[in-house]
Amino acid sequence: MKNDSDKILQEVTGSDYKYGFYTDIEMDQAPPGLTEDTIRFISAKKNEPEFMLEFRLKAFRHWQTLKEPEWAHVEYPPINYQDLIYYSAPRKRPKYDSLEEVDPELLETFEKLGIPLDEQKSLAGVAVDAVMDSVSVGSTFKKTLGEHGVIFCSFSEALQKHPELIKKHMGSVVPYTDNFFAALNSAVFSDGSFAYIPKGVRCPLELSTYFRINAANTGQFERTLIVAEEGSYVSYMEGCTAPIRDEHQLHAAIVEIIAHKDAEVKYSTVQNWWPGDKEGKGGVYNFVTKRGICEGEHSKISWTQVETGSAVTWKYPSLILRGDNSTGEFYSVAVTNNKQQADTGTKMIHLGKNTRSTIISKGISAGRSNNSYRGLVKTSKKAENARNFSQCDSLLLGDQCGAHTFPYLDVGNRSSIVEHEATTSKISEDQLFYCLQRGIDMEGAIGLIVNGYAKEVLSKLPMEFAVEAQKLLSISLEGSVG
Amino acid sequence: MLSIKNLSASINGKTIIKGLNLEVKEGEVHAIMGPNGSGKSTLASVIAGRETFDVDEGTVTYMGKDLLELPAETRAREGIFLGFQYPVEIPGVSIANFMRTAINEKRKYLGLDPLTGAEFLRLMEEKKKMVDIQSKLTNRSVNEGFSGGEKKKNEIFQMALLEPRLAILDETDSGLDIDALKVVANGVNKLRRPDNATVVITHYQRLLDYITPDFVHVLYDGRIIKSGDKNLALELEEKGYEWVKKEAPAGV
Numbered sequence: 001m002k003n004d005s006d007k008i009l010q011e012v013t014g015s016d017y018k019y020g021f022y023t024d025i026e027m028d029q030a031p032p033g034l035t036e037d038t039i040r041f042i043s044a045k046k047n048e049p050e051f052m053l054e055f056r057l058k059a060f061r062h063w064q065t066l067k068e069p070e071w072a073h074v075e076y077p078p079i080n081y082q083d084l085i086y087y088s089a090p091r092k093r094p095k096y097d098s099l100e101e102v103d104p105e106l107l108e109t110f111e112k113l114g115i116p117l118d119e120q121k122s123l124a125g126v127a128v129d130a131v132m133d134s135v136s137v138g139s140t141f142k143k144t145l146g147e148h149g150v151i152f153c154s155f156s157e158a159l160q161k162h163p164e165l166i167k168k169h170m171g172s173v174v175p176y177t178d179n180f181f182a183a184l185n186s187a188v189f190s191d192g193s194f195a196y197i198p199k200g201v202r203c204p205l206e207l208s209t210y211f212r213i214n215a216a217n218t219g220q221f222e223r224t225l226i227v228a229e230e231g232s233y234v235s236y237m238e239g240c241t242a243p244i245r246d247e248h249q250l251h252a253a254i255v256e257i258i259a260h261k262d263a264e265v266k267y268s269t270v271q272n273w274w275p276g277d278k279e280g281k282g283g284v285y286n287f288v289t290k291r292g293i294c295e296g297e298h299s300k301i302s303w304t305q306v307e308t309g310s311a312v313t314w315k316y317p318s319l320i321l322r323g324d325n326s327t328g329e330f331y332s333v334a335v336t337n338n339k340q341q342a343d344t345g346t347k348m349i350h351l352g353k354n355t356r357s358t359i360i361s362k363g364i365s366a367g368r369s370n371n372s373y374r375g376l377v378k379t380s381k382k383a384e385n386a387r388n389f390s391q392c393d394s395l396l397l398g399d400q401c402g403a404h405t406f407p408y409l410d411v412g413n414r415s416s417i418v419e420h421e422a423t424t425s426k427i428s429e430d431q432l433f434y435c436l437q438r439g440i441d442m443e444g445a446i447g448l449i450v451n452g453y454a455k456e457v458l459s460k461l462p463m464e465f466a467v468e469a470q471k472l473l474s475i476s477l478e479g480s481v482g
Numbered sequence: 483m484l485s486i487k488n489l490s491a492s493i494n495g496k497t498i499i500k501g502l503n504l505e506v507k508e509g510e511v512h513a514i515m516g517p518n519g520s521g522k523s524t525l526a527s528v529i530a531g532r533e534t535f536d537v538d539e540g541t542v543t544y545m546g547k548d549l550l551e552l553p554a555e556t557r558a559r560e561g562i563f564l565g566f567q568y569p570v571e572i573p574g575v576s577i578a579n580f581m582r583t584a585i586n587e588k589r590k591y592l593g594l595d596p597l598t599g600a601e602f603l604r605l606m607e608e609k610k611k612m613v614d615i616q617s618k619l620t621n622r623s624v625n626e627g628f629s630g631g632e633k634k635k636n637e638i639f640q641m642a643l644l645e646p647r648l649a650i651l652d653e654t655d656s657g658l659d660i661d662a663l664k665v666v667a668n669g670v671n672k673l674r675r676p677d678n679a680t681v682v683i684t685h686y687q688r689l690l691d692y693i694t695p696d697f698v699h700v701l702y703d704g705r706i707i708k709s710g711d712k713n714l715a716l717e718l719e720e721k722g723y724e725w726v727k728k729e730a731p732a733g734v
Contacts, residue, residue: 429534430570437530437566438584438640439558439591448583452574452623 030087036060039187042087046156046191049163059176059186066180072343073372073404074312076285079250086188086221144205150234151196152207155223158194165196169227173256173291173320181252181287181314185221189254192223197232197263206462208237222253228263230296235266237465249274251310253288261296261323266304268461270469272476273309278338278367283311290317291347294326294355302329303346304460306469308476311340316374318347321355321383328357331457333469335450335476336369336401345375345406350386350416355379359390362454365401366477372404379416386416394424395453397446397477425453447474483508483679484529484549484648489540490704491528497538498524500704506648509676513690513715514683516701517723522683523567525701526652530564531557544648558584559591561647561678565637565654572624577636578606580624581643588644609642613669631662638669649673650681655689667692687719700726 030041039060043053068079145152151162158166176186197203228234251273259265267290276283286309292301303317319328330346348357357377365371371394379386394403405422427449435445451458451470458466484506491499498521506512516522528535529542531554542549549557572580585605586596597605610617615635625633634654641649654666670680670693682693690698690712698714699706700723708714708726718726 428570430568431572433532433554434566434570434572435580435584436554437558437564438580438644439555439587440584441555441587444583444587448575448580449572452572455574 029085032085033082034060034084034086034188038086042188042190045087046159048156048159049167051163051167052159055171055176056187059183060188062177063180063183063187066183068180069314072314072374073370073406074314074341074343076312076341079285081184084250087190145203148201148204149198150201150203151194153194155189155192155194155225158225162194162196165227166194166225169225169256169258170223171256173258173293174254174289178289182254182289185223185252185254185289189221189223192225192253193238194224195226195234195236197226197228197234199229200231201229202232203234206235206237220249220251220253222251224253224255226255226257226265226267228257228259228265228299230260231262232260233264235268235462237462238267238269238271249284251284251286251288253290255288255290255317257292257301259292259294259296259299259301259326262298263296264300265292266302266462267292267317268304268465270306270461270465270472271309272472274311275309275336275338275340276311283340284309286310286313286315288313288315290315291320292318292328293320294323294328294352296323296326297352298325299323300327300329302331302460304329304331304457305333306454306457306461306472307332307334307342307344308472310342313340313342313344315342315344316346318349318376319357320349320351321357321386322351323355324352325354326352327355329460330357330359330361331460332360333362333364333454333457333473334371334373335364335473336366336371337476338367338369340367340369342370343372343374345373347376348378348388350377350379350383350388353382353384353386355383355386357386357388359388359392360456361390361392362457363392363394363403364397364450364453364473364477365394365403366397368400370402370404372406374406374408376408376410377418377420378410379412379418381412384413384415386413388416388418390418390420392420392422393453394422395450396424396426443474446477450474450477483545484681485541485543486529487541487543489528489542490538491524491535492538493524493535498535498704499528501540502701502705504699504706506679506681508679510697511674511680511682511693511695513693513695513698513712514681514701514706515685515687515698515715515718518685520701521704522685522701523652526564526650526681526683529557529650530554530562555587556591558644559588563641563644563646563649565634565641565649565651567653567656569625569628569633569637571626571628573626575624577620577622577624577639578602581606581620581640584640585643605643609639612672613639613642614665615639630657631659631665634658634662634666635669638666642669642673645673645678647678648681649678650683652683653685654682655684655686663689664692687715690715702726 030038036057039056043056174182176183195207226236257265257267273284273286294301301319307313317330321328328348334342334344336342345361346359359375361373363371363373373392375390377388377390392405396403403424407420409418411418431449432445435448450473454473458469461469486502486504489499489502490497514522524535528537537550582602589596606620625636637654655663667689695712698710698712700708
């Protein structure tokens with residue numbers, strides 16, 4: 001163990017990626033490979049109801065008929081899905097009892113990011129509630145939430161305690177037939193989060209979960225399901241960091257959000273996964289399907305995301321605006337540095353009358369990275385007076401990176417108004433010198449300029465998340481301008 | 483305070499400053515005048531440490547330190563301020579945020595604690611009054627959508643906040659109407675102290691009606707070819723730059 005911890009320390013201190021650390025917890029693992037037996041193993045391990053196993057098996061059989069998508073503007077070596085481990089759970093509790101036992105350098109980094117103490121604990125592997133690897137442990141706010149009738153727990157727990165809710169809603173927004181990665185997730189998902197806000201309840205707390213990818217060679221397959229009943233409100237936050245790894249890690253998550261009549265859901269995420277080193281070695285593959293449906297009239301869902309991590313990102317948080325007068329919003333900042341690749345954007349599908357959507361996308365590319373925005377705005381025949389406004393901005397640092405915008409518009413009726421604006425700009429030498437001349441150093445100057453550029457999106461984040469995100473943007477771009 | 487000896491500087495291999503000498507002492511106001519292309523802005527940039535210019539020869543000493551050894555941000559923290567001829571826009575960054583960052587960077591360098599939000603706001607209010615700037619301006623993004631006059635006033639406001647030892651104002655008067663010009667000049671005069679110095683770079687004599695210089699230098703083809711008191715500026719205004727060119731020593 002002693003040697004192991006030395007190794008961990010070395011990994012932490014010797015890496016560029018400041019959040020790369022490894023929690024050494026004995027794993028209860030499935031053997032590598034993916035067959036129906038693997039799926040039965042996972043389902044049995046989690047003591048799931050019969051309908052869940054059937055759902056998984058159907059998804060698996062469908063997945064076997066699919067091919068990995070190739071249309072995204074990203075490149076990566078083929079993934080051998082038979083080499084991955086599809087289930088691992090920590091057998092023991094986390095390795096530390098208090099923060100004092102944690103590597104001080106790590107704590108310093110958390111400090112730099114301004115992460116609250118409880119979250120520091122969970123990130124560092126001190127015993128608190130958090131999603132560690134695949135098995136999530138309860139939630140601290142449970143009591144307060146319980147008083148309001150809000151359910152917020154791990155997906156596994158929800159399967160045990162509220163199977164009827166899961167059965168009713170799971171797969172209703174992202175069916176397992178949706179795409180390759182959604183089918184894979186549906187077959188093998190390990191755990192995730194479930195939030196349920198009853199009718200008329202304004203959730204008194206911001207719900208937040210930290211996800212981590214932990215064991216080597218473990219695909220991480222999270223599932224999140226948020227259901228907001230009529231007239232309810234919830235703000236949900238998800239933040240991610242990942243330990244350093246040499247081989248690529250696959251992450252294929254699903255997030256489903258359902259907002260009923262007059263309900264509002266705010267979903268915010270700051271994603272900071274190991275992007276790989278400067279040469280693009282290592283790093284997380286993030287292939288995620290996120291979708292919400294504004295089911296009822298006057299409902300509203302907003303996605304706000306700050307993406308700084310992953311070697312390859314493939315992610316399009318989307319909204320189906322079915323209810324009349326429903327509103328969808330998408331605010332995104334995606335940073336790519338070194339050899340990172342991101343193909344991200346959104347889909348706004350207008351089905352109801354007078355539906356409104358807003359898309360603000362801010363891409364920032366540095367190093368030799370590639371950053372693509374891909375978005376679809378579709379208004380159906382029945383979506384009278386639907387309106388969309390899209391703004392897609394790209395900021396380039398240096399001259400070796402790329403920014404690409406792929407907007408798709410599909411307008412199905414004459415009364416819809418769809419607007420699209422796009423800009424590309426560079427951080428100019430004039431701006432940098434202006435900051436330097438006021439005594440702000442190069443890193444500080446880039447941080448200021450980038451945060452100013454992304455302000456419209458950052459201002460949509462919950463306060464504590466916004467502060468963390470601002471620092472993250474600066475840190476992600478350290479060393480990106482000579 | 484500032485001592486420039488035999489300075490030569492170039493950009494992309496083209497020599498702009500050709501053996502320039504200048505001495506600036508505490509409490510003094512110097513005006514540097516000259517026709518377009520004479521090297522006025524280049525001189526300002528070289529003193530501020532802009533890396534697009536190469537210093538090929540000569541020395542620049544500031545407060546006993548070899549200035550050319552210091553990176554631009556250190557020069558700023560050491561008290562050198564450049565009022566830009568064309569202040570650049572930084573979208574999304576409020577002037578308040580920008581200046582608080584700048585002041586706290588300087589304080590950190592000097593070993594002082596950073597200003598708290600409240601302390602900074604108080605300082606900002608005080609300086610706004612001093613240089614007669616509208617209070618709304620500081621909530622706006624740095625120079626974004628500013629009129630020419632607002633940009634220049636903003637430079638003076640930043641100067642007031644940073645309290646430089648040596649301020650170089652690069653054509654701060656260009657493009658200003660008479661009211662804005664007065665605001666800028668009043669700011670400079672109010673900030674004048676026995677222990678700081680100002681170098682005003684200008685094309686026209688007009689600004690010098692409001693800021694009285696102790697010395698006036700005429701820069702021509704990368705060199706100071708004539709120095710004098712404020713009367714030199716008036717003479718220049720009357721006779722034009724052709725007059726000094728004729729007076730310039732042969733070979734220039």
